[in-house]
Amino acid sequence: MTVTRAPVMTDVARLAGVSHQTVSRVLNNHPNVKTITRQRVLDAIRMLGYRPNAHARGLAGRHARVIGVISYNTILYGPAATLLGIERAARAAGYGVSIATLERIDPQGITSAIGALTDQSVAGIIVVAPQHAAATALHGLPEHIPAVTVGPSGISVAQTVGARLITEHLLNLGHPTVWHIAGPPDSVEARDRIDSWTRAMNRAGVTPPAPITGDWSARSGYLAGLALASRRGVTAVFAGNDHMALGLLRAFAERGVRVPGDISVAGFDDIPEAAYLNPPLTTVRQDFDEVGRRCIATLLHRLGAGGPVPDAVTSVAPTLVVRDSTAPH
Template sequence: MADVARHAGVSSQTVSRVANGLTNVDDATRERVLSSMRAVGYRPNGAARALKYGRFHTIGVIMFTLETLGNVRTLDAIATEAAAADYTVTLMPVPDPTMGAVSGAYRRLSEQAVDGIIIIFEASLLDRVEITLPPGLPVVVIDSNAGSGFAVVDTDQALGARQATEHLLGLGHRQVWHIAGPTSSFSAGHRAESWRATLEQAGITPPPLVHGDWTTESGHRVALELAGRDDVTAIFAANDQMALGAMKALHELGRDIPNQVSVVGFDDMDESRAFWPPLTTVRQNFREVGRIAMERLLAQIDDPDAPSETTLIPTELVVRESSGPPPAR
């Protein structure tokens, strides 16, 4: 800093103000100092600044998998928002969905000097056991129930499933079959519960639930039996990939979509509009989930007493050509 001050002809205090982004330096002087920093190869010492101000400008993200569309898009949004706030992101994958594994990841991140942690925790484990983590770091949880004391941000899973089911009932279908996600998934469970409740509110006894594992292959496998039944005229799949598998099964058995069977998915992945026919689906705003999660975490970093609340991001039904009225009887 002394070298920069001599090169720019200013005091070391002025260099410090510019290096720390303070505004009490006029524009001409700031530009001269920045030019001198480039000339002498000066870079602020992040570790020293962290010790001085108590901030590392790094957040940790704990997540189970990068294989699902929602997790990838949410992580992308978090990274974008973090960069805009001058934060970096340290990713900690946890392949084993247990509380012990999460606690271990939390401890490792704590040792790496992060200011806060976002947990993308899809597994329904948190429906049964509250998170137990050492105190000291702000935490925001995405895609799960976290009990009291933690800020939670999630898609409104129940709203999305209700929108899909009501859409099919509104077209005149007397029954809606559901291909659910894995039983370990929090979001899959809430979508299935909402589908069931929507049918019951309409005076319809829900048919047996069938489960896939989010993949196209599982959607195809479980839909082969449904596709062969004449009384199946509407299928709501818990994600677009399983919807694609169901559509493949229907095509293979000669069932016309949507004239004989309507199909609705969940996610609105980029490829959904290119399915044949283009897929009616529920759009999740993953970018907003990531943005709000980062906003909530920064609020806790700035104020440890900031309220911990649950924020649900609304879904949107996107109607395309894969859904229509049931065949005339």
């Protein structure tokens, strides 16, 4: 086994064929480890030249005031804003944050992230990643480390509420139907927004048109906009996020489509630039700071660290922000 960086506990565990919890027990001379297993771990440590973090080992039995965060796709506004909200809340509670960013979602990447954070004796871990990745990460965590997930199975903004607010807003303006540019098919948030848009349309007695699939990028919104600009009868479009709405506005401007005179456009996220687009964008604001506060409060409660009891409601309500990009039909 070749390691091009300084080996971590996860590398030892992989070479020895044990869990990183077992490696931790060996390093701390825990009695409940079989002799043959202990020897395999010690052999792996010697082969790799692994040097346990002396500071982390000195914290055995107590935790550093650091919270670990496993995150993915932080180039997108939502995950990046969630990380910022978590960091602000942690700092207010007197904790630092150590972030392990996943370049790809696979068991090896998740295991390495867990190993890197547990080597630091983090007090707890927050997982900001797609649902299947979060489940894998939670399964691999040591029992003594509490964890919180951000997403449908944990603490999150109510995506279905946001999509319903946007769809009903456009229908109430008199638009006969609402087109939807959706996020990628593997996104839980995108699927939630599609489902809620569909239900809102059905409740209004409107058959929804087939959603147009994007990938959260402005380019995908631009390409969808070029297609919609040449289609008759389009008067309202709900883009699955503000970046796709930005591309949509560019395409409409190029094709001479007036917003909101010809077509109303709405987005989702309320990125900082949304109020300064041309025209200013109607969208859904997600309170990522509140998500961060609830994550930290829940984690500290599980640690027995005191502070306010966390809100039992894990879903954070979004807010409809109406600007000039939508108007009556």
